[in-house]
Amino acid sequence: MAAKDQRTASAYLFGAICPARGTGAGLVMPRCTTEAMNLHLAEIARAVASGAHAVLLLDQAGWHMTKKLVIPANITLLPLPARSPELNPVENLWQFIRENWLGNRIFASYEAILDHCCDAWNKLIDQPWRIMSIGLRAWAHEF
Secondary structure (H helix, E strand, C coil), X not given: CCCCCCCCCCCEEEEEEECCXXXXXXXXXXXXXXXXXXXXXXXXXXHCCCCCCEEEEECCCHHHHCCCCCCCCCEEEEECCCCCXXXXXXXHHHHHHHHHHHCCCCCCCHXXXXXXXXXXXXXXXXXXXXXXXXXXXXXXXXX
């Protein structure tokens, strides 16, 4: 039996994309909490084009659905049905990021985890065509 390191540290990448514009807004947070989600919503609100309104697809995680959220005026939350991640285009981006920039890595420190998460998100944001390619869903633009 091989030795296994049981020490762990985690960071959470909160991200939202606009596939039509090839843009996104993201934050790296130490935990998934209501406070973290509120910070993320504020970040998304700043990224929404002037005069536009964003519809944010999200799953039904507790920190997505709590009544304690402060929802900016330029954002509407649209919860997806339970256990249906395939309906959320950002899930495909998480898979892409894990497979290409974050998965199967050993990090020397927590700061390295944070740096890699930020680098991965910034690489994605620097590739608007990738956001469009992976994130566009025809059904989401028919309303």
